[in-house]
Amino acid sequence: MRDAFVQTTTDLLENDPRTALVLADISADRFVDAARRHPDRVLNVGIREQLMVGVAGGLALTGMRPIVHSYATFAIDRTYEQLKLDLDHQGVGAVVVSVGASYDGAEMGRTHLSPADVALVDTLTGWTVHVPGHPAEVPALLRAAARHDEPVYLRLSTQVNDLPRPGAGRLTVVHRGSPVAPVVVAVGPMLHPLLAAIAGLDVTVAYTHTPRPFDIAGLRELLPTPDASVAPAVVLVEPYLAGTSSAVLGEGLADVPHRLLALGVGRTDLRRYGTAADHARWHGLDAAGLRRSISAFLG
Amino acid sequence: MTTPSSTPTRPVLGPLLRRLTGDEKHAPSAHSTLDVLWVLYDRVLRISPETVDAPDRDRFLLSKGHGPAAYYAVLAAKGFIPEHWLDDLAGPESRLGHHPDRLLVPGVEIGSGSLGHGLGLAVGTVLGLRAQGLTEPRVYVLLGDAELDEGANHEAIAYAGATGLDALTAIVVDNRSASHGWPGGIASRFTVNGWTASTVDGHDHDELAEALTTRHPGRPHVVVAAVAPKEY
Numbered sequence: 105m106r107d108a109f110v111q112t113t114t115d116l117l118e119n120d121p122r123t124a125l126v127l128a129d130i131s132a133d134r135f136v137d138a139a140r141r142h143p144d145r146v147l148n149v150g151i152r153e154q155l156m157v158g159v160a161g162g163l164a165l166t167g168m169r170p171i172v173h174s175y176a177t178f179a180i181d182r183t184y185e186q187l188k189l190d191l192d193h194q195g196v197g198a199v200v201v202s203v204g205a206s207y208d209g210a211e212m213g214r215t216h217l218s219p220a221d222v223a224l225v226d227t228l229t230g231w232t233v234h235v236p237g238h239p240a241e242v243p244a245l246l247r248a249a250a251r252h253d254e255p256v257y258l259r260l261s262t263q264v265n266d267l268p269r270p271g272a273g274r275l276t277v278v279h280r281g282s283p284v285a286p287v288v289v290a291v292g293p294m295l296h297p298l299l300a301a302i303a304g305l306d307v308t309v310a311y312t313h314t315p316r317p318f319d320i321a322g323l324r325e326l327l328p329t330p331d332a333s334v335a336p337a338v339v340l341v342e343p344y345l346a347g348t349s350s351a352v353l354g355e356g357l358a359d360v361p362h363r364l365l366a367l368g369v370g371r372t373d374l375r376r377y378g379t380a381a382d383h384a385r386w387h388g389l390d391a392a393g394l395r396r397s398i399s400a401f402l403g
Numbered sequence: 404m405t406t407p408s409s410t411p412t413r414p415v416l417g418p419l420l421r422r423l424t425g426d427e428k429h430a431p432s433a434h435s436t437l438d439v440l441w442v443l444y445d446r447v448l449r450i451s452p453e454t455v456d457a458p459d460r461d462r463f464l465l466s467k468g469h470g471p472a473a474y475y476a477v478l479a480a481k482g483f484i485p486e487h488w489l490d491d492l493a494g495p496e497s498r499l500g501h502h503p504d505r506l507l508v509p510g511v512e513i514g515s516g517s518l519g520h521g522l523g524l525a526v527g528t529v530l531g532l533r534a535q536g537l538t539e540p541r542v543y544v545l546l547g548d549a550e551l552d553e554g555a556n557h558e559a560i561a562y563a564g565a566t567g568l569d570a571l572t573a574i575v576v577d578n579r580s581a582s583h584g585w586p587g588g589i590a591s592r593f594t595v596n597g598w599t600a601s602t603v604d605g606h607d608h609d610e611l612a613e614a615l616t617t618r619h620p621g622r623p624h625v626v627v628a629a630v631a632p633k634e635y
Binding site: 170186193 | 519529
């Protein structure tokens, strides 16, 4: 996904004079040629993430469209007040593109993990959040984001699904269960382990790469036919902090009886290194863990 | 450099400030930023109520957003906002609060209040103007000496110096309110990073005007405006 980001951003810099890229050293080596061609629009501020977002705010105030990029924990967690004040409060936007999603950087330890980024963005106003599940989904999302002035968070990961589904800005059914089947929603790269987890279960699986705004209308259409004796079950499988979208679904389904299981990354600092696959297992987000949680919930 | 002579501050701004504060005793000189702001808007900035959205206008960013009475008084005196707005500071229907909001007040370039945000926004503004070929506008940003405690400033100071952003002028109003002071002086924090610096009397209009219009190709400039120490 990072390659797709670099290629698409390089093209945008070449073809859209409004585009400016602001870096804090991360990935600067990938934009050396672009920086040589567009020295006024490829801006590496050094290891200064607060400044990175402040500069983005200033660029946007002059009418430019800044793309900001770093590891998620530095681009979002570390710069939270700059996102809140230098962008939101000034009434301007930027495209924030992160790498190092959740436990992608497992071997680097807790300081480089970022499960809370989408929850933090949720406290801001009007942000679109894209969580692509495949590199081929990235270019269209980034190009669309570069064309307007609203705030966008594009969360890239090294975890990928088997196939791209570029049209999945709204919920897209990937596996259709019976009319009474519970709905399981996979966000971004969680679709891959989820499809392995549901073999033999009567569930409908829907996928989206855009959890904000969440496609509530699409979800409501997929809810199983109400049965007076059983509230329809909804399972949410997200690659970031468990429960991040619970409030959005709670509000969107406030008038509909339902049960919700929200799966995602746990809150505990595990103080373990290992691989992303290890962390997926420890957080119950591998196929076996998802199967366990979903089966227990559905009974 | 010659600059136009100042309109006297007190006769113009005194009544406006009293409308804001309802306080007869507070002389304009009690406002540490008043003279700097007046000199900027009266003699330095190429901006008027008619050009608040012009792409090539000069920018003034008030980073130190607290205590904006002097700022509002100057904006009213120069016609950016109606004088009657001054009568309801921070009221429920007021556009003027104890920290300014750029979406509520014409001529206000940034919403500020939380310290340490203006300089980074100013750096980005300089870069955005440059990327669009707008080389004439200058970007001024006003900070306080205690505001420099915030580390974000030092990210911007180092970067602006290293990249020679000569369209940028920072003004630090120094009323010696930083809890641990700035041993060696405020200007040195900037000059060690490649900035040029002037330290002037923060109430002397001619000194301020001279320092604010000084330009050094390839280097950002800081004006340290010394005013009376804050009393507690």
